[in-house]
Ligand SMILES: [Zn+2]
């Protein structure tokens with residue numbers, strides 16, 4: 769019966785509530801908390817729509833809907849965003865005792881290797 773394969777119910781994003789609040793259970797990329805609706809299609813024409821009961825997580829990469837309760841926390845922001853000056857980021861030059869950023873390989877003040 770070919771007819772049965774043409775119609776179907778799809779889930780569709782209505783509105784993004786919060787973007788990047790979780791992680792996709794499929795591909796691990798950031799996912800959004802969305803309001804969704806179910807759409808009944810017949811011959812690829814939407815016949816009926818009704819809203820989902822509660823917000824769900826949605827991954828735009830793999831088009832996957834899943835409950836927020838099983839979503840892992842979002843991946844940490846990139847290093848640049850979280851980087852704060854801290855003690856571990858500062859070295860002291862052995863020769864001139866001045867504070868040097870840990871990224872330097874040579875002391876900018878006296879030129880000795882760190
Ligand atoms: Zn995904």
Ligand SMILES: [Zn+2]
Pocket residue numbers: 861862863864865866875876877878879880
């Ligand atoms: Zn130095």
